[in-house]
Amino acid sequence: MSRATPDHRPDPTEVEAILRGRHADPFAILGMHERDRGGPVVRVFAPEAGEVAVIDRKTGQPVATLDRIDAEGFFSGAAGRRSRAFPYRLRMRAGDAEWELDDPYSFGPLLGEFDEHLLAEGRHEELYRKLGAHPVTHEGVAGTAFAVWAPNARRVSVVGDFNAWDGRRHPMRRRHAAGVWELFIPGLRKGALYKYEILGVHGAVLPLKADPVAFAAEPPPATASVIAGLPEHAWQDADWMQALTDAVPVEAPISVYEAHLGSWRRGEGDRILSYDELAEALADYATDMGFTHVELLPVSEHPFTGSWGYQPIGMFAPTARHGTPADFARLVDQLHRAGLGVIVDWVPAHFPSDAHGLVRFDGTALYEHEDPRLGFHRDWNTLIYNFGRVEVANFLRASALYWLREFHVDALRVDAVASMLYLDYSREPGEWLPNRFGGRENLDAVDFLRRTNVTVSERAPGTLTIAEESTAWPGVSRPVGEDGLGFDFKWNMGWMHDTLEYMAQDPIHRKYHHDRMTFGLHYAFSENFILPLSHDEVVHGKGSLLGKMPGDRWQKFANLRAYFGFMWTHPGKKLLFMGGEFGQEREWNHDRSLDWHLLDDPAHAGVQNLVRDLNRLYRETPALHLRDCAPEGFEWIDGGDSENNVFSYLRKGDDGTPPVAVIANMAPVLREGFRIGLPCEGRWREVMNTDAAEYGGSGAGNGGHVIATAPGAHGRPAAATMTLPPLGVLVLVPEG
CATH class of the missing domain: 2.60.40.10 (Immunoglobulins)
Incomplete structure (x- = not known):
């Protein structure tokens, strides 16, 4: 209880501290306080008022008018003739204006x-x-x-x-x-x-x-x-959420459409669309294209639009660029009701140094490290969270749960995990500090990631975490109980870089880079992989996917279609950044809509038709997804035919599902009479030809089927003689 003179006036030094904004314990002086004698006193700082009266909250009657004891607006006085404290309100006057309010300093604590x-x-x-x-x-x-x-x-x-x-x-x-x-x-x-x-x-x-x-x-x-409070929404996705807890993700078809909400589509006058406008359009488009999930680049509030959300400040706030938190909840609900999972990019790796954000939040390095050798990312000019501080780790874990539980998000894709795991990430010798054992591993970050993944699995069952991790750190998608990091999936960055390097080669040189397409199978089942063709590959001068392809215009489109055919039949879940599905020609620009007008061109429409059909084939064919993450699901027929630029392999499901044969000809040469070994005799149906006319191709193929007979080839009991279209991928399934 604060000190007061007999006439109710508080210690002048305490009043001065309030007036100068220096008082560390305002409840000790403001509000109602009982005295040893003379009844309670009320003290109020109200610089907007000329007069302050105390009102009995129960009766609504005034009981006292306070004295103004300072020109800046500090009022104090005895609370009438009352002997004990009582519930009260304040009535204020300034000129002809009069208003009532409750005194914030009359209420008890909030936290238990x-x-x-x-x-x-x-x-x-x-x-x-x-x-x-x-x-x-x-x-x-x-x-x-x-x-x-x-x-x-x-x-x-x-x-x-x-x-x-x-x-x-x-x-x-x-x-x-x-x-x-x-x-x-x-x-x-x-x-x-x-x-x-x-x-x-x-x-x-x-x-x-x-x-x-x-x-x-x-x-x-x-x-x-x-001020918004927790999101309020009448969810209509109960069936979806129940099915989520029963799913086995590694066995399910997962094909992800990665989208940036600010540039997927725009309205008239280049207007950014709202969450509500995006909800129906994005749901309709992604379902029509056959994707199973939509992944959103970070929607956490961020000050710089050009960071695409990867430098967030509001770890609990959907960006206001598209609407309110309730609007974002409706977007997720709409996608769920359309049968689409929702993945949100989540960024615990770093945060920007904007003055209104977390940087030196209370005058100290609170969320970050004091030492820049631990706390500063030169690559992005951002700060690194102090994962070893329990309150900071708790703050981030709670953010993860918030998106999963309060917004019904199905999965978090965790950005820049490699930058978290290594103390020397993008640093030269002498620019980083080793851990307590002298190593380069960030042990605090490892513990944080493991505990976050365990917490998510326990408190948001059925949801997933996905790591963007670009190194060979062991066990990223292995359970924490088996000494892993506990993620459900990991992006296969090595596959992406190797295969794009191969596809960028002129076909005449591809035989010297054949291993770029096959090397990924040496480690394809060491993790639960997602094959990403992400936004990072179509920015910063890298051009579009179509632009990476060699040759004339026809060959560029044929190469892109063949690459998609290879990707959708390769072990691993799939992810494609928006625009790739119709052969966007220019590099992605976050300030512009995708070039949807390109679909008036049959070549672009053909690519879109192909991706739609690849998604349908992938979802409907167990051999193409059931063992995406198991070595039993893949077998080379011939992975060494570098001279012809041909790759052939089998995809297999469980014992009750037929295998699928894939033959990819990555040369712009029509190959007739080409014999491929197959596991059984009989009629094999050609269920996919990326060079089909409806996709903008030449239409070369096998009339819809091939016949496998003995003797076999490639160590198989049977073989089929077939035509391989130029820069084309065939997918065959046995009949019967």
Whole structure:
């Protein structure tokens, strides 16, 4: 209880601390306080008011008018003739204006002791239910509860358009055990803008900070947080969510359409589409194309559009560029009801140094490392999370659960995992610090990733985590109990780079690079792989997929179609970045829509038709997906025919499903009378020919089937003589 003179006036030094925004314990002086004698006193800082009266909340009657004891607006006075504290409101006047409000400093604490304990230990896996800004009813009064972690701050205040952004008006209560500051502001509703004003550890007022656990934000370039609370949506995807928990992902067909919401399609005048506008259009398109999942480049709020979301600040806020959190929930729901899984790119590897973000949040390196040898990414000019700090690791794990549980997201694709795993990532000798054993492995990051994956599997069953990990780190998709990192899948970056290098070669030189297409099978089953042709391959001067292909226009399209045929029949799940499915010609530009007008050209429409049919074939043919991640699912017929640029192999499902034979001719030469060994005699149906006329090809093929007879070839009991189309892939299945 604060000191007061007999006439109710507080210690002048404490008043001065409030007026100067330097008081670390505002609840010790503001609000109602009982005295040893004379009844309770009420103290209010209200620079907007000329007069303040105390009103009995139960009766609505005034009980006292407070004295203005400072020209800046500090009021104090005895609470009438009452002997004990009582519920009250404040009635304020300024000129002819009069209004009533509840005093924020008349309310008790928000966090329970158990919450405080879990936060301090870094074990509050749903901390977003306590931190952030939540519209609530507290002690019978509606308002907003704020809580933020800033353990080294001297003072934290909520500021916003409701208090003229004045940090003296709403300083917060400190919860010492957890390093959290909290405040209930009565009457404050959804939609209000706010930030935190922080008096840092060294006594300087920091640039205003957005809420790290904000659920919504202003559309950039504005940077304020928006009171929104947890997303509210009447979900209609119960059947989908139930099926999710029963699925066996490694055996399922997974074909992912990777999309950037800001440039997939745009409206008239190059207008960015809303979540609601995107929902139906994207759902219809992706289902028509036969994809099983849509993967969204990061939708977490980010200040710089040119980062595509990979430099996020709002780890709990869908970007306001397309609408509200409720709008984003409707997008996910619409995709689910269309039969599409939703994958969201999630970025715990780094964060930007924008002043309103996490950088030196309370005046110290709170979320990041103090030493730039541990805490700074030169590649992206971003900061690295301190994964060894339990509160930071807890913050990130809670973010992962938030997207999976609150927005029904099916999977998180974790960006830049390699940069997390290695202390010397993109650093020269002397520019990094070894771990406690002298090694280059980031042991804190390893522990964080493992614990995150375990937490996700326990608290969001049926959801997946996918690693973008570009090195040979062992066991990325092995369970944590088997000394793995615990991811469900890993992007096969090596396959992507090797095969693109092969496809970029003039066919006359491809025989010297034959192993680029076969090498991936040496390690194809060491992880649960996804084969990605991602956004990273069509930016920064790399051109489009079509642009990478050699030859004249006809050969470019034929090469791209053959490459897709090889990819969709190769072991591993599939991922294709938007635009690739119809042969986008120019490099991706995040500020422009895809070139949908190209589909007026039969060559582009043919590529689109092929991808649609490849997805259908992949989904409907068990041999092409059931053992995507098992060595029993693949067998070479002839992987060494470099002279002819021909690859032939079998895909196999379980014992009850027929095998599939794939023959890829990567030379622009029609090969007639070509004999291929097959596992059984009889009629083999040609279910796919990437050079078919409907795809824009030459139409060369085998009339829909081949006949396999003895004697065999390639060590098989049977063989078929067939025509291999130029730059074409054939897929054959036995009849009967």
